[in-house]
Amino acid sequence: MGLVASDKGLRRTTLPQAYPEDCIEQLGHAITEAAPSPAHFEDIRDKLVRYFEGEEVSFEDEPIDVEDASPFHRAAWHACRTIPKGETRTYKWLAEQAGNALAPRAAGQAMAKNRLAIIILATA
Incomplete structure (x- = not known):
């Protein structure tokens, strides 16, 4: 999966893809000014892994940044x-x-x- 975040929260994600390049392509312009920061996503990565393994995981409290939407x-x-x-x-x-x-x-x-x-x- 691809993830892009601001200081306020997640801005964009992708569904799981076969290759990292596919995630980058799907993230499009959202990734233009992004800096790689794998450590920033450790907690949500763990949640996503558990989610895809079938565990009950809630993302309701995950901070998101959608201020640019209507x-x-x-x-x-x-x-x-x-x-x-x-x-x-x-x-x-x-x-x-x-x-x-x-x-x-x-x-x-x-x-x-x-x-x-x-x-x-x-x-x-």
Whole structure:
């Protein structure tokens, strides 16, 4: 997996790839000014390994930095992080939680643009 973070939290992740170069390509411009810092990601790396081994792991408290996203997307992603593991919600529910009950399609678009794979689980 590829991970990019700021001082505030994770900014972008990729799903697991066969080669590191594939992660770099998927991270795109998010990695342009990033400096390699494997030690910075040790805790989340351990969580991800446990997650992929099938353990119950929560990423709800993992700090994220999505300040450059629209307020609605940020709210939808935040709401998605509160969905309990194993449960699903509709895009209508997600839109309501994000502050606009009339925007279920926009909630779906927010999830389609989810740049924090695994950290924000698209269970809607």
